[in-house]
Amino acid sequence: MCKVLEVHPSGYYAWMKQPDSKQEKRRKYLLGLIKQFWLESGGVYDYRKIYSDLRDEGETCGINQVHRLMKREGLQSQRGYRKPRAKAGTEHIISANKLAREFNPTAPNQSWVTDITYIKTHEGWLYLCSGQTKLATVL
DSSP states (O other): OHHHHTOOHHHHHHHHHSOOOHHHHHHHHHHHHHHHHHHHTTSOOOHHHHHHHHHHTTOOOOHHHHHHHHHHHTOOOOOOOOOOOOOTTOOOOOOOOSSTTOOSOSSTTSEEEOOEEEEEETTEEEEEEOOOEEEOOOO
């Protein structure tokens, strides 16, 4: 390797024994703060917000340096999300319309209705089905 890089072996070993430079120590310190702010945000903050937090703490650094350090460590902000949609090519399941818009049944326990809602969590989408309600006329 020394021949390829045209470096004398003694120079290489002297460089290996040197302690970290001031810049490297500074980078490690900043990276520690960046990870702290990123974890406190729950992984939501991007480099712009973390840069703002660092500036609020009195640290002097560049926004590009924060971006580069986060990218090197694989720290990413949480991206937006969309509601689940049917994928192209999948067939929709259509149930028969048994109510035929008759929302006033003649006897109890003839018609039941419910509702579904989507809830976004860190584990993914959850589907919540609300309690069932009887459609019955009150006499």
